Amino acid sequence: MALFFGSQLRALAGEWERYLSGTGLIGLAAVTWAVYGLAQKQLLLTWSSQAIMLCIYAGCSLAFGLAAQPSSLASLDAVAWLLLIFASANTLVAYGTFAAALEHWEASRVSAVLALTPLATLVFSKLAAALWPQQFESASVTPTAVTGAVVVVLGSLGVALGSRDR
Numbered sequence: 419m420a421l422f423f424g425s426q427l428r429a430l431a432g433e434w435e436r437y438l439s440g441t442g443l444i445g446l447a448a449v450t451w452a453v454y455g456l457a458q459k460q461l462l463l464t465w466s467s468q469a470i471m472l473c474i475y476a477g478c479s480l481a482f483g484l485a486a487q488p489s490s491l492a493s494l495d496a497v498a499w500l501l502l503i504f505a506s507a508n509t510l511v512a513y514g515t516f517a518a519a520l521e522h523w524e525a526s527r528v529s530a531v532l533a534l535t536p537l538a539t540l541v542f543s544k545l546a547a548a549l550w551p552q553q554f555e556s557a558s559v560t561p562t563a564v565t566g567a568v569v570v571v572l573g574s575l576g577v578a579l580g581s582r583d584r
Contacts (some may be wrong), residue, residue, distance in 0.1 A: 426458070449489055455520065455528070455529070458520055459520050462520060464519050466521075467514075467517035467518050468517075469518065471514060474513070475510075497553060516532075519531070529574070533574035534571060534575075536570070536571060536573055537566055540557065540559060540564070540567065543556075543557050544556060544557065544559075564568050
């Protein structure tokens with residue numbers, strides 16, 4: 419983690435409050451994700467993955483729909499519309515496959531696949547910046563940061579997929 423965030427840590431040396439609040443939010447997100455995965459795994463004992471996802475999507479639609487401003491969609495250009503459609507479809511497919519994976523695999527095996535998400539995010543952000551430089555800013559990722567990301571992902575994979583003989 420220190421390798422990946424090294425340059426950001428130096429830049430944030432004078433802004434510890436922002437850094438700590440951001441780190442706290444990341445920690446909260448990790449705990450929330452773990453609780454979500456474990457809760458869904460337990461719900462799969464009585465409900466199908468499709469029923470669980472329907473409840474989640476319906477609940478989130480109601481919760482976020484109340485704060486939505488549909489009129490802002492009129493100001494989107496073609497690229498923004500394509501990105502919105504892609505993000506929506508990606509969410510449906512990603513969470514649908516996550517639910518299906520939990521139905522068929524151990525939670526630790528599913529988390530091993532999820533460990534690849536940070537690397538995929540880096541790769542796709544670089545790809546988007548290369549394809550549409552006017553729309554996306556290229557992430558400045560140093561070789562040290564890439565090494566750190568790979569080490570973290572390999573560590574996560576090692577823990578999740580480690581020997582079950584213990």
